[in-house]
Amino acid sequence: MKTVFFTDRSGVEQNALQSLRAFEEEDAINNIAVFPDIHYCSERSIPVGVAFRATDRFYPLVTGKDTGCGVAYLRFHKRELLRPFDKGAHYRAFERAVHGMTDEGLGGGNHFLSLEESEQYFYIIVHTGSRNLGIHLYQENYALLQQHNSGKEWLPLELANADYLRAYEEVLAYAAARRREFATKSLQFLQRNKYVGEVQTEYADSCHNLLEFGDDGVVHRKGSTQLQPGQPAVLPLSMSRGSLIVQGIARDERLQQALHSCAHGAGRQFSRTDTLKHWHSLKKAEKDAYRRRFPELLNRSGDFDSSILQEFDFAYKDSAQLLATQPYLKKLDQTTPVVTVKFTGV
Numbered sequence: 001m002k003t004v005f006f007t008d009r010s011g012v013e014q015n016a017l018q019s020l021r022a023f024e025e026e027d028a029i030n031n032i033a034v035f036p037d038i039h040y041c042s043e044r045s046i047p048v049g050v051a052f053r054a055t056d057r058f059y060p061l062v063t064g065k066d067t068g069c070g071v072a073y074l075r076f077h078k079r080e081l082l083r084p085f086d087k088g089a090h091y092r093a094f095e096r097a098v099h100g101m102t103d104e105g106l107g108g109g110n111h112f113l114s115l116e117e118s119e120q121y122f123y124i125i126v127h128t129g130s131r132n133l134g135i136h137l138y139q140e141n142y143a144l145l146q147q148h149n150s151g152k153e154w155l156p157l158e159l160a161n162a163d164y165l166r167a168y169e170e171v172l173a174y175a176a177a178r179r180r181e182f183a184t185k186s187l188q189f190l191q192r193n194k195y196v197g198e199v200q201t202e203y204a205d206s207c208h209n210l211l212e213f214g215d216d217g218v219v220h221r222k223g224s225t226q227l228q229p230g231q232p233a234v235l236p237l238s239m240s241r242g243s244l245i246v247q248g249i250a251r252d253e254r255l256q257q258a259l260h261s262c263a264h265g266a267g268r269q270f271s272r273t274d275t276l277k278h279w280h281s282l283k284k285a286e287k288d289a290y291r292r293r294f295p296e297l298l299n300r301s302g303d304f305d306s307s308i309l310q311e312f313d314f315a316y317k318d319s320a321q322l323l324a325t326q327p328y329l330k331k332l333d334q335t336t337p338v339v340t341v342k343f344t345g346v
Contacts, residue, residue, distance in 0.1 A: 002029075004257045007036040007267065007325045016040040016047040028054050028154070030217065033258045035224055036317060036325050037267030045153070048223035051261040057154040058218040060141035063209045066107075067137055067168075068175025069129030070207035070225075071234040071264070073245070074183035075121045076199040083195060085115060085338050090193055091296040094186075098341045101185045102178055104131040110265075110311065112342045113182055116242045116335035122196075123335055125234060125243055126182040129209060130175040137171050160213055168211070176205055206233035208264035224261040232332055237266045237319055239311040239342075240294070242335035244319050254328040262326050266316035275315040276306055296339060307342070 003024055005012075016038055022045055023029055031053045038049035046052070046062045098113050099105065106113060106128045116123040130137070149155055160168075183203065190196050207226050212219040225233050227248035235244040246262065248255045270278055279287070290312065291298060297308050309315075323329055 003032040003034060005034045006254075006258060006262075007034060007038065009034075011269075012038055013040055013271075019045045019047055020050065023052060026054075028057050030055060031257075031259060033224070033261055035258075035261070035263040035267070036322055037223065037263045037265045039268060041222070046220075046222055049263060049267065051219060051221045051224040051259045053217045053219050053259060054154070055217040056157050058157060058160060058211055058213070059154050059220055060144065060211070061138065061153065062220050062222050063211065064222070065135045065138040066129040066131075066209055067134045067211075068172040068207060069127075069134075069209040070175065070179065070205060071125065071127045071236060071243075072176070072179035072183060072203065072205035073126075073232075073234050073243075074124045074187060074201050074203050076196065076201045078117060078120060078122050080196055080199045081122055082197065085190075085195060087296050087339060091339055093193075094189060094339065095341050097189050098182070098186070101182050104178075106182070106342070107131060108342075110236075112236075112239070112340050113186065114239075114242075114340040115186075115338040117338055118245075118333045118335045121333065121335075123243070124183045124186045125236070125335075126179050126186075127236060128175070128178055128182065130171050131178070133171050133174050137168070140167075157218070160218075165213060168213075172207065172210060176207070179205055204232045204234070206231070219259050219261070221259075221261055223264050225264045227255070227258075227260045227262060233262070235263060235265055235322065237322075238313045238316045239308065239337065239340050240290070240313040241266075241316070241319075242337045244322065244331065245333040245335070246323075246329045247332055249328050249330050252328040258326070258328060262329055263322060266319070266322055268315055269317050270315045272310045272315075275310050275312075278314055279309050279312075311342075 029052050033051045035049045038047050041048045111128045113126045116125055208223055210221055232245050232247050235246055237244055299305055
């Protein structure tokens with residue numbers, strides 16, 4: 001079977017399925033894997049939350065303008081914490097610090113930096129990508145299409161020569177370096193403010209927006225996490241639920257079917273518009289519970305901006321559902337949020 005669904009196909013929005021069918025008809029595309037967070041993308045015809053392999057060609061624009069986007073974590077054991085994070089005293093200072101950690105910021109949309117914790121570990125988790133360098137790559141790829149295959153979405157594989165691959169890897173490396181910089185500087189903030197001293201840390205990084213050029217073709221991942229052998233990956237669940245730390249189960253044939261990929265998040269069960277409708281349907285007591293839990297995210301009117309509401313737990317599928325439809329994943333840990341910073345760039 002060319003397309004394998006690692007989610008309930010009946011729950012996939014029709015416009016996403018329609019755009020997927022166009023790629024299913026391409027003879028050069030051998031395998032397609034569809035994940036729980038599939039959703040329509042107007043930018044290019046393939047939906048977000050999909051991986052596919054092509055043989056003699058590659059589709060340079062399917063990953064959009066943020067090639068190299070991914071999620072990384074830096075963690076240490078909770079016994080190393082000197083005290084709990086004080087939101088009242090330090091959230092705004094932490095938010096300002098994150099703003100100044102790089103020239104380009106985290107970016108908008110669903111990019112974030114969060115402090116999270118599990119039963120054993122304290123995590124710094126960052127979701128961001130290549131920013132301006134990714135935009136430049138997109139423009140270069142668009143020019144190549146205009147020059148070599150105008151009106152089409154693919155390029156012959158021979159155009160991915162040594163110079164092209166070197167430039168492409170530079171973009172991936174830049175995005176990964178930005179995530180490490182955010183994580184390292186966040187740890188330094190915690191150390192300056194006496195939350196932790198010198199500490200032994202673990203670091204892991206996973207990318208979900210890239211082309212992987214190999215001997216058996218090109219695996220395209222658009223909003224689908226690359227699973228490296230023996231390496232953990234972070235799947236953000238929602239701003240109010242934290243993250244799932246997973247790993248691919250080696251030698252599981254379903255991992256092969258999934259093109260060594262998985263979802264890059266929980267997957268929405270409500271559209272952004274329907275999420276806001278759901279919020280307005282909640283009782284006052286239910287809304288007040290969120291306000292008490294996340295007072296640092298309230299605006300000057302004492303409420304949440306729509307961009308925050310769209311990332312709360314009720315908008316997304318739960319972690320059990322996520323693991324059930326992707327049985328080749330092993331759960332390593334699950335976190336709950338402490339604080340989250342968003343929108344530190346345009």
